Amino acid sequence: MTDIPQDWTTSGFATRAIHAGQDPDAATGAVVPPIHQVSTYKQDGVGGLRGGYEYSRSGNPTRTALEEALAAVEGGARAFAFASGLAAEDTLLRAVLRPGDHIVVPTDAYGGTYRLVTRVFGPWGVEHTPVDLSDVDAVVEAVEPGRTKVVWVETPTNPLLGIADIAAIVAVARAAGAVLVVDNTFATPYLQRPIELGADVVVHSTTKYIGGHSDVVGGALVVADGAQLPVGLEGPTGTTSLADALAFHQNASGAIAGPFDAWLTLRGLKTLAVRMDRHCASALTVARYLAGHSAVTEVRYPGFDEHPGHEVAARQMSGFGGMVAFRTGDVEKALEVCARTKVFTLAESLGGVESLIELPGRMTHASMAGSALEVPDDLVRLSVGLEDVADLVADLGQALG
Numbered sequence: 345m346t347d348i349p350q351d352w353t354t355s356g357f358a359t360r361a362i363h364a365g366q367d368p369d370a371a372t373g374a375v376v377p378p379i380h381q382v383s384t385y386k387q388d389g390v391g392g393l394r395g396g397y398e399y400s401r402s403g404n405p406t407r408t409a410l411e412e413a414l415a416a417v418e419g420g421a422r423a424f425a426f427a428s429g430l431a432a433e434d435t436l437l438r439a440v441l442r443p444g445d446h447i448v449v450p451t452d453a454y455g456g457t458y459r460l461v462t463r464v465f466g467p468w469g470v471e472h473t474p475v476d477l478s479d480v481d482a483v484v485e486a487v488e489p490g491r492t493k494v495v496w497v498e499t500p501t502n503p504l505l506g507i508a509d510i511a512a513i514v515a516v517a518r519a520a521g522a523v524l525v526v527d528n529t530f531a532t533p534y535l536q537r538p539i540e541l542g543a544d545v546v547v548h549s550t551t552k553y554i555g556g557h558s559d560v561v562g563g564a565l566v567v568a569d570g571a572q573l574p575v576g577l578e579g580p581t582g583t584t585s586l587a588d589a590l591a592f593h594q595n596a597s598g599a600i601a602g603p604f605d606a607w608l609t610l611r612g613l614k615t616l617a618v619r620m621d622r623h624c625a626s627a628l629t630v631a632r633y634l635a636g637h638s639a640v641t642e643v644r645y646p647g648f649d650e651h652p653g654h655e656v657a658a659r660q661m662s663g664f665g666g667m668v669a670f671r672t673g674d675v676e677k678a679l680e681v682c683a684r685t686k687v688f689t690l691a692e693s694l695g696g697v698e699s700l701i702e703l704p705g706r707m708t709h710a711s712m713a714g715s716a717l718e719v720p721d722d723l724v725r726l727s728v729g730l731e732d733v734a735d736l737v738a739d740l741g742q743a744l745g
């Protein structure tokens with residue numbers, strides 16, 4: 345008896361995360377997709393491929409399982425898994441940009457995204473304009489019809505937790521014939537699905553919440569059904585399909601996720617829904633505690649009514665996430681807090697089960713100093729993890745003194 349692969353498109357989010365692309369193994373019934381740690385596949389006569397697999401850069405069954413699951417949870421038509429979030433971004437930008445083109449990037453984009461755009465694509469003749477995406481009129485002004493080929497959205501932003509109105513910016517990009525990209529790393533598809541709001545492609549650092557356990561680096565692109573290359577660009581396979589171009593580039597430049605990394609990421613994805621519920625609940629408790637603390641001068645959390653992006657966030661997200669940022673008034677105090685926490689670990693990255701604390705101005709965003717993306721030096725960023733929230737609050741209390 346052979347099982348017919350299930351179509352999970354009508355199922356709920358958690359069901360898709362656990363089952364889409366992950367049918368029990370046809371040969372053994374193993375309920376978890378095996379780690380196909382293999383580079384090549386026996387052909388039944390020249391060109392006689394089993395399941396389309398010929399070489400693991402081009403395709404690997406464990407990676408396929410992850411790609412199908414990611415497409416299902418984001419509501420996209422196809423997904424592509426990469427060795428890191430930046431490898432995914434690089435492949436995307438190479439597929440859609442040519443020398444002389446222009447890209448609009450958020451003023452508080454992830455530092456690595458900004459470095460890629462300015463210092464890798466800049467020398468190849470791609471120009472960029474940093475814009476505060478919470479101001480849609482500023483986006484309209486920055487877009488140069490005919491020359492702007494990509495509008496890059498990140499929401500909530502890292503580390504300032506700014507909010508951009510995805511649907512409003514989709515309309516601006518569409519009118520200009522540009523591709524609308526959303527970096528959905530902070531929100532995750534559980535809280536926000538940009539493709540449903542009109543985005544062409546979603547970017548993830550799966551290193552963060554999707555992997556969720558701080559044990560794997562990875563990235564992904566998820567493409568909307570029917571998404572096209574920027575107006576006027578023909579893809580390498582002679583079509584204008586964005587997914588076709590990305591499939592070509594993923595294989596042609598080869599920055600793929602390996603089988604074990606894909607397997608770990610898939611393992612993390614299965615529990616994303618329950619993890620995010622707890623991340624959101626604990627982050628709100630922590631943010632409220634900080635807001636009432638005399639040593640804290642400002643708390644940024646999109647779940648607060650007074651956050652300037654709160655209304656938009658409430659409309660386009662089903663929860664406000666696990667990231668909280670706060671200021672202490674001066675950098676010395678911020679350094680002291682970072683040095684004194686015991687449950688929050690001082691480290692870069694985010695989205696894992698363990699709580700992390702960092703000082704963006706000196707750590708993740710140090711390379712932004714002096715640029716349009718500079719962050720306040722006393723800003724502390726928290727990735728609120730899954731420990732008991734009482735322990736997290738007590739830890740911040742003792743660290744703040």
Ligand SMILES: *Cc1c(COP(=O)(O)O)cnc(C)c1O
Binds near residue numbers: 548552
């Ligand atoms: C970490 C991160 C990236 C880059 O991903 P890597 O997996 O580190 O290459 C991109 N965007 C955001 C928002 C991130 O937090």
